Amino acid sequence: MNRIIIxxxxxxxxxxxxxxQSKVQTIAEKSDFKSTSNFNDVMTFISQIxxxxxxxRVETIAKSSEGRDIPLMIIGxxxxxxxxxxxxxxxxxxYIQANIHAGEVEGKEASLMxxxxxxxxxxxxxxxxxxxxxxxxxxxDGNEKISPQNRTYQNGPVNGVGVRHNxxxxxxxxxxxxxxxxxxxxxxxxxFNAWDPAVFMDCHTTNGSYHVExxxxxxxxxxxxxRELIDYMRSKMMPQISKTLLDKYNxxxxxxxxxxxxxxxxxxxxxxxxxxxxxSNYYGLRNRLGILNENYVYADFxxxxxxxxxxxxxxxDYVKANKLEIKEMIRSADERTVSRGLNPAVTDSFGIxxxxxxxxxxxxxxxxxxxxxxxxxxxxxxxRSDRQKTxxxxxxxxxxxxxxxxxxxxxxxxxxDKGILDVLKLHGIRMEKLSxxxxxxxxxxxxxxxKGAARLNQGHYTNTIRGTFAGETIDFPAGxxxxxxxxxxxxxxxxxxxxQSNDGLMTWNFFDRYLVPQWGTGYYPYPVYxxxxxxxxxxxxxx
Numbered sequence: 001m002n003r004i005i006i007x008x009x010x011x012x013x014x015x016x017x018x019x020x021q022s023k024v025q026t027i028a029e030k031s032d033f034k035s036t037s038n039f040n041d042v043m044t045f046i047s048q049i050x051x052x053x054x055x056x057r058v059e060t061i062a063k064s065s066e067g068r069d070i071p072l073m074i075i076g077x078x079x080x081x082x083x084x085x086x087x088x089x090x091x092x093x094x095y096i097q098a099n100i101h102a103g104e105v106e107g108k109e110a111s112l113m114x115x116x117x118x119x120x121x122x123x124x125x126x127x128x129x130x131x132x133x134x135x136x137x138x139x140x141d142g143n144e145k146i147s148p149q150n151r152t153y154q155n156g157p158v159n160g161v162g163v164r165h166n167x168x169x170x171x172x173x174x175x176x177x178x179x180x181x182x183x184x185x186x187x188x189x190x191x192f193n194a195w196d197p198a199v200f201m202d203c204h205t206t207n208g209s210y211h212v213e214x215x216x217x218x219x220x221x222x223x224x225x226x227r228e229l230i231d232y233m234r235s236k237m238m239p240q241i242s243k244t245l246l247d248k249y250n251x252x253x254x255x256x257x258x259x260x261x262x263x264x265x266x267x268x269x270x271x272x273x274x275x276x277x278x279x280s281n282y283y284g285l286r287n288r289l290g291i292l293n294e295n296y297v298y299a300d301f302x303x304x305x306x307x308x309x310x311x312x313x314x315x316x317d318y319v320k321a322n323k324l325e326i327k328e329m330i331r332s333a334d335e336r337t338v339s340r341g342l343n344p345a346v347t348d349s350f351g352i353x354x355x356x357x358x359x360x361x362x363x364x365x366x367x368x369x370x371x372x373x374x375x376x377x378x379x380x381x382x383x384r385s386d387r388q389k390t391x392x393x394x395x396x397x398x399x400x401x402x403x404x405x406x407x408x409x410x411x412x413x414x415x416x417d418k419g420i421l422d423v424l425k426l427h428g429i430r431m432e433k434l435s436x437x438x439x440x441x442x443x444x445x446x447x448x449x450x451k452g453a454a455r456l457n458q459g460h461y462t463n464t465i466r467g468t469f470a471g472e473t474i475d476f477p478a479g480x481x482x483x484x485x486x487x488x489x490x491x492x493x494x495x496x497x498x499x500q501s502n503d504g505l506m507t508w509n510f511f512d513r514y515l516v517p518q519w520g521t522g523y524y525p526y527p528v529y530x531x532x533x534x535x536x537x538x539x540x541x542x543x
Contacts (some may be wrong), residue, residue: 009385024048024116028109028157033302035105035159036105037112039068039144042137044111054080055127061135061309062186065167068140070183072160072191073115075134083194086131092323095133095197096312097187100172100204100279102142102162103151106295106474110308111136120525129320133195141167154205156301171204174458176282177496178508179423185277192286193428198326199319200283201291203308208258209265210384214299215245215307218292220284222274223399224351226333232254233289234359234398237322241314248317249310254365255395256294256538262370262382265389270361274354275503276495285492286428287333289326291315298384334488339528341486343534344407351401354498358394366390371531405469408530410537411497412442413481415527420510421481421542432482432539440476440537443469443530445499447523450515462507465499467526474529482539499526 018132023428026045027037037045050056055077061070080086086093096114098107111134118124118132126132137143139162139253148160166172175184191197206216219233238255245251257269276282281292293311295304319326340348351529369387374380413420424431483493496504505511506526514527531537 006127012234012297014301023120026109026112027518028301030156031159033300033305034157036146036157036161037108037137038146039137039140039437040110042108042140043069043071045116046073046136049116049119056115057120059190061138061184061190064139064141066141066144067184068144070135070186071140073117073134073136074131075118075127076131077124080131086195089131091129091131092199092319092327093131093133093193093195093197094316095135095191095200095317096203097135097138097200097279099136099143099162100138100202101164102139102145103164104203104205104295105157105161105305106308107206107293108143109305111203111313113305114309114312114374114436125319126316129323130316132316133191133197135187135191138187139166139172143426144206151297154297155299155409163226170458172278174277176277176457177503178277178281178505178510179426180459185426188426188428192283194458197288198290198330199289199315200280201293201312201315202279203293204295205304206256206294206297209224209262209295210298210370211254212368212388213252213254214296214303215251215253215311216294216296217241217253217311218256218271218294218397220281220290221271221397221399222276222281222284222334223354223401224495225281226287226491227335228336228414229284229287229289229329229333232329233291237289237318241311241318244317245310251307251310252366253311255363255393255397256292257363257397259367263372265367265391266393267364268358268394268396270356270531271395272356274356276492277503278532285489285495287330287337287488287491289330290394310449337488337490338486340407341409341484341490344409344485344532346374348407349401350407350494350498350501352403352498352502353401353403354399354502355402356396357400358396358400359398362392363395364392365506368438405498405500406443406530406532407494408443408485408532409534410485410531411493412440412476412529412531413483413497413527414476414529415514416479416481417510417514420505423505423510424493424496424501427492428489429483429496430487430489431542432484432540434476434478434480434482435538435540436478437475438476438480438538440531440535441471441533443471443532444474445469445526445528447499447515447526448474450523460509463509463512465506467499469530481542482537484537497528499528
């Protein structure tokens, strides 16, 4: 009898091993985490898992500038045939994006592995509540430049990674507002506008401070987004995900940041990128939940991949358990935004200068003491010692407006520049036009100084502008473009159109030709006017 039992156990064990051996594997898994997947590897892997399940289909977000498809895996049970089919769906949509910087590859491998493993579960409970969208290779052109010479300070994979920029030499995580790349234009149109995910996580690898935790992450922070959503993520969602990641999935983690002085970590842990050119902050301006994942560059590649994998699991665990709460938070944020636009209060404002303060709660980081190293060139840099040190320090991430302007009832734009209209339309901003000539009280921005940056930034000499608003009554002709702020994307519209916005169309040179006369001195008025108080605007749809 014992021999029979032993024989059965051996058969079961052999069957399990055969199953594991036949399971579709990523290049990272096949190579024992010495390599990462190229474009063909990713597409082949997706094709293979697509054949194993009726709960996945694949769309194309866009074609890269070098002609490569950017895949979007759509996973659901039942599987929606299109984004239009989910209008009255009780499930919540989550979007995971990886490899926006193609030297930062663990999100690519982790998201592929997670999709495979999720589809292998029969009748997964997760899919009762979630429609999952995954783009594992957002920057395929950068990914094809895999070389061991890229990011040589990074702890694997030893056979190399891709490069940061796309085929246009643009950093896609600086393109959220100007949307000049096919990749970002595609994700805004085909994912954000079409599927309207409640939650978006963008996967990266750190470049900064030394610490033990292999996984870090944080939330959208721009204060021109909905404050209640930011506070919800800070006080409830992110701490609970961190706890699940550690307690349930045994993965050490901390919130993302850097020490401003690695020799004095007690000074604080800083997150210093509030601008919406960064995709997670951009997503916050849309009244949705944006998360930045940064996996620790000096952890080994295997740990980074599995850490990211476990973060995806922790995030989805939270979203599933709190689906109704998240959907209600988002609905309320949209409602607040529209209501404000119908009759802006005197206190409603748009922040043009941002500062940061620490959270009330300190954070604990398992760091290392750093040492100063003087290189042969004389340049001083930091080197990690072997002396581990745990610190509990202020977390500087709570951004607020230190300077602001009035939030308007509407914007009026007198120019009909196709490039400007196209980018506003791409972002999903609702526009109309005046049906007839109209005399309207507005605030006009009068420029006193306009200065381009001394150095190119993403192909632009970005602008800084000074000036003042002045009230006047202007005759606006029929056809003038009208952007009302009683719309869910009003925060995004304001960020794009305000002249003193630090990341708007003015910053990125879209208005340059309309600001300075060819001869003489001085400036034209900024061609976007603000209607501060509610007024009857007779409008029609723009063709």
